[in-house]
Amino acid sequence: MTITELRIDGIRNLRDIDMYPMAGTNIIYGDNAQGKTNLLEAIFIMSGQKSFRGARDKELLGFGRQSGKIELRYCDSVRSQTISLELGKTPKDKRLFKNGVPLKSASELIGSLYTVVFTPEDLQLTRGSPEVRRSFLDRTISLIHPMYSRILAKYDKILEQRNAALKVMDKKSLNEGQLDIWDEQLSRMGAYMSVFRAVSVSKLQEAAGSMYKRLSGEKEELKISYYSTVFDKIPSELEVKDGKLMALDYHKRLLSSRKEDLRLGYTQLGVHRDDLIIELDGLSVKDYGSQGQNRSCALCLKLAEAELIKKEKKEFPVILLDDVMSELDSDRRFFVKRAIEGAQIFITCCDEPKAKRGCHLMSGGRLKRDF
Numbered sequence: 378m379t380i381t382e383l384r385i386d387g388i389r390n391l392r393d394i395d396m397y398p399m400a401g402t403n404i405i406y407g408d409n410a411q412g413k414t415n416l417l418e419a420i421f422i423m424s425g426q427k428s429f430r431g432a433r434d435k436e437l438l439g440f441g442r443q444s445g446k447i448e449l450r451y452c453d454s455v456r457s458q459t460i461s462l463e464l465g466k467t468p469k470d471k472r473l474f475k476n477g478v479p480l481k482s483a484s485e486l487i488g489s490l491y492t493v494v495f496t497p498e499d500l501q502l503t504r505g506s507p508e509v510r511r512s513f514l515d516r517t518i519s520l521i522h523p524m525y526s527r528i529l530a531k532y533d534k535i536l537e538q539r540n541a542a543l544k545v546m547d548k549k550s551l552n553e554g555q556l557d558i559w560d561e562q563l564s565r566m567g568a569y570m571s572v573f574r575a576v577s578v579s580k581l582q583e584a585a586g587s588m589y590k591r592l593s594g595e596k597e598e599l600k601i602s603y604y605s606t607v608f609d610k611i612p613s614e615l616e617v618k619d620g621k622l623m624a625l626d627y628h629k630r631l632l633s634s635r636k637e638d639l640r641l642g643y644t645q646l647g648v649h650r651d652d653l654i655i656e657l658d659g660l661s662v663k664d665y666g667s668q669g670q671n672r673s674c675a676l677c678l679k680l681a682e683a684e685l686i687k688k689e690k691k692e693f694p695v696i697l698l699d700d701v702m703s704e705l706d707s708d709r710r711f712f713v714k715r716a717i718e719g720a721q722i723f724i725t726c727c728d729e730p731k732a733k734r735g736c737h738l739m740s741g742g743r744l745k746r747d748f
């Protein structure tokens with residue numbers, strides 16, 4: 378997948394960007410706070426995902442601007458397409474188009490442009506909280522299966538309502554009938570998500586495992602597994618004959634912890650508490666791994682994400698590397714370069730690169746030079 382034209386104006390500090398990126402590597406360099414990450418963020422949100430910095434639309438609109446716009450033309454192996462986003466002062470000013478046709482929401486963009494972003498924070502994937510790993514997993518699955526992101530959004534909404542009800546101090550006023558309805562819905566969605574996660578983790582394990590082998594010179598073995606707070610063992614996709622049975626099991630587990638949930642005031646079990654277990658030669662890398670081993674595992678997981686998209690969608694995603702190369706030693710830099718060879722890449726850095734081709738200087742939100 379290749380972005381061939383990119384126009385941005387009024388998004389963050391970006392102004393009058395009119396870029397014709399190269400099919401290979403594009404380097405955006407410049408001093409701090411010039412807008413390099415903003416440019417990658419703008420590309421990223423055009424793939425239908427929420428900003429990797431957690432920004433909402435109102436934060437994306439340039440200060441003092443009435444409107445902002447991102448227009449992008451990309452081609453996949455079949456054809457060339459355009460997508461555009463317009464933002465205004467209020468949510469109702471937001472407009473999205475694909476090939477000139479209006480879309481209802483950003484999630485409808487999923488399945489158009491595929492991007493994988495890599496930031497220095499991603500190097501914390503193994504050591505960070507379970508939430509970091511869950512959201513990594515959820516993002517990856519959502520890109521490949523847009524339906525999953527819709528189910529996840531619904532799950533989160535109902536969970537929020539359930540937790541709000543559990544927090545009610547006067548438990549007598551709690552409507553247990555309402556809890557039954559929520560539990561039934563959470564069980565159906567949670568069981569569905571558990572299967573998707575388990576299947577995706579085994580695919581990620583395959584890709585990341587073989588990458589780690591190469592990176593470590595066949596010395597260590599990486600294993601990623603899915604930790605479910607609900608199921609001891611999740612049947613594989615093929616073994617799930619009856620999703621209803623899984624939902625029933627899920628429901629039973631929710632019921633078994635309801636009393637405790639009421640006491641604590643939140644839902645203890647469910648896909649919102651799951652995690653990824655990352656081990657090197659059978660030892661938790663989070664608890665026992667060195668800093669370098671943790672970085673290598675995180676690196677392989679992110680590269681596996683790109684590999685998975687490539688495999689499932691038959692398209693190499695556009696790779697966005699935000700300041701990450703400077704964080705890596707030369708062996709790992711070389712490894713990353715090899716792993717993403719063939720993809721269109723946008724790299725940000727502070728120093729002026731030696732090569733000039735595909736290099737752009739970013740200054741005050743504008744691209745100054747285009748070799």
Ligand SMILES: Nc1ncnc2c1ncn2[C@@H]1O[C@H](COP(=O)(O)OP(=O)(O)OP(=O)(O)O)[C@@H](O)[C@H]1O
Pocket residue numbers: 388389390391407408409410411412413414415416436437438439440700727
């Ligand atoms: N909505 C907005 N409107 C205008 N400017 C914004 C907006 N949001 C952020 N900025 C500005 O964008 C600048 C940061 O841009 P960005 O994070 O892209 O910098 P950078 O070039 O990646 O810097 P670094 O090298 O430090 O990572 C900040 O100066 C910030 O004030």
Ligand SMILES: [Mg+2]
Pocket residue numbers: 413414415699700725
């Ligand atoms: Mg930056």
